[in-house]
Amino acid sequence: MIDLRTPQSRRCRRVFVHDQAPDVTDLFAGLGGASTGLAEAGYRIRLAMNHDRIQVAAHQANHPDTVHLVEDINAYDKRSLPRTRILWGSPICTEISPAGGRRRNRGQLTLDGHTPGKFERTRATALDIIAATEVHRYDVILCENVVEFALDWALFDWWLSGMEILGYNFQIVCASSAHLGGGDNLLAPQHRDRLYIVFTRKGIPLPDLEVRPEAVCPGCGPVRARQVWRNPRRRKIGKWGVQYDYRCPNRECGHLILDPTVRPISEVIDWDRPGTRIGDGRPDRKVFTPYAESTRARVAAGLEKFGHAPHVAVLRRNTSPVAVTEAVPAVSAQGKHHALIVPNGRKGAVRTAAEPLTTVACKPHHSLVRPAPTVDDCTLRMLTPRELASAQRFPADYVLPDSSQEDQILGVGNAVSVNAARWLGERVLAVLA
Template identity: 40%
Template sequence: MITTDAPTSIHLFAGGCGDLAGFKEAGFQPLLGANHAPPAIATLRANFPGVRGVLENIHTLDMRRLPRARVLVGSPICKEASPSGGRAAPKAQLTLDEADEENKENLPADWSLTRATAWDLLRATEAAIDAGRPFDVVAGENVPGFGLSWLLFDTWLDGFYRLGYIPHLTSVDAAHIDAGDEGRAPQHRHRMLFVFVRKGLPAPDLRPRPLSACPNCGPVRGVQRWEKGTRRKIGIYGTSYKYVCPNRRCGHLEAVPITRPIGDCIDFSLPTRRVGDGKAGKTFRPYVDETRRKIDLGRAKYGDKPFIAIMRRNCVAQSLDEPIGTITAEGSHHMLVIPGDSLDNCRIRMLSTTEKARAQRFPDHHRFQGTDTERTRLIGNAVPPNVGTWLGQRLAAVL
């Protein structure tokens, strides 16, 4: 049922409907979601029965048939936004995290097409204008590398400008955004948000102000301060920008954003297995030396406290008292370790799909459809709902 006073939205979404859930929580009335993957559309229908689901490749979607809406939401990824290192652009489209990871080797040739491309958002915007029902706002997210390394990024921005839209960009970390009922995500997920506002409409306030701890003033709303003067505010927290106290009296000291620990998401009732028993299967397969090394280093650092061993290059282990690194769409990288009296007696398991969804800030009642692999892909490709809510709230304020 469409309410007359709620701003409407269309979602060319990827993953498990995180942006759709966030915008709905922000007071929007989503009308339609489109995706090429059956599990994604099944997830939409399971959670949003009043929203029309369109199962189709975004590249071939007839944009002229999209309904009238105030906002178009889509998080694109382009094969042109290739990893650094001078290699040719890969033939297959990359997921968000692969596109932004430096020095990525041996990229597979069959990455799933899970994002509307940047050009498809332009195509949809132009079609709406031609039909006499332009969107007021076009919005979405991407990795920082999309704006920093894609050679056609300026051309893409100029396309929207020529269609009558003013671009606005901001950078956020999902671990800092305390919007919506679920609050901050216990996961560091650095993203660039883009908002194109139709000329004549007010600009939204896209300045992130996370609840932070100032050593002098206590809890404050931190102000983003960039390390270097840049033409565009695109980057990663801790490398490109930090937060400072808004109060002059303390000299704008650095204020560290308050985060949520991944330990809040862990279900300790789930079964584990001994390191010494090896991987699950009919025959004994020991864990590789690198996995054992990371577990052992975690034991030395955290003692008898459970921790997360990180199965990524240049990563070892982290405490359950802090957010984890980015949940990705392909594979599992976070191993729960419950220390024992020896390395072989440590009990381990990978994070479950439910725990990954919690890390993405999805509520437990959000139902993902498909196989375990498909659900992992839906979760990893999703916009965290708290980020979607934060963005939706700022757009609703000017609509």
């Protein structure tokens, strides 16, 4: 059920018995990809909490056996949380996320993880994680955030030190959602660089968190690539292709730099959905409104680069078109940005495309374009919330918010990629057994 009473009226009325089951308190973000991934890994999601009634209702529809609370987590009395073995927290990251389009100033976050100014307090902050841990002393705490959380917050090391004082070891993992998984844990067809921090109570063995994605070496064949940092003297925090690469583990080839094998974005596209001709203007306007010149320029750039081959145009900032045989940029919570471009009359050809999506945002950014010799003759449609949810590796039957498309995309873009949460959960479970 969703408990909408105040903390004061509810306090101490619900008693949770702490047992040996791998149970979880999830201070979740978005639609709750962390809960879904951990449930797939074999955990029991005991309590899920978020400030957004719409997202909580959707989470409750997908996890009916979990207790749900609609609360301002920052103001919630942490003593009222259940005693579970695991805590998952996705501290608020809007202020430092690159998807926000804001200039970041190192050291400008306040103690509660916010920047001074107009930002609305929403989900958990970094200090809520440490406050809950001080009370409940979980076996394991899992945190997810953008990479900038560690690079731009001046108190990041202080925060880690606080967890160490409470009796925890920590491990930091930087990886893209496109590279975490394998087997029946399908990859997310989306490049989404994220920072994961795993705190384990001292005395518990450290889980194996080495990222070893599948790749094909031209000299050695299929391998499990190794994450190698470009500057070994600096802290291992950063993004793929910028601060680190993946290399072949074998000496015979000289440890070649490899691109991990990714899942094609074409797998989650509904190719039967029609688009509209760009020359006919935007379909969401009552009067003829041409597409913005920036949109037309991105479509033109894609046509010039890929011709009639399928590709994705990313309608935000300084982005380049991406072939559908690659991972697409991250889906954010800020809107639709991704436009899939497919030649007219070639629906069958794109079914073999092999690229993931870019980061899923919280607003519509992804669109589908069917190209033709000219920009005006191409057809375009934005990717649907269902397609974006699939790019986050949510199951096909996952219930989306029963409200506006904006709420659906907000939940998708703010969520943790399901495969990433499962990947972490499986490795932690191995040391808890």
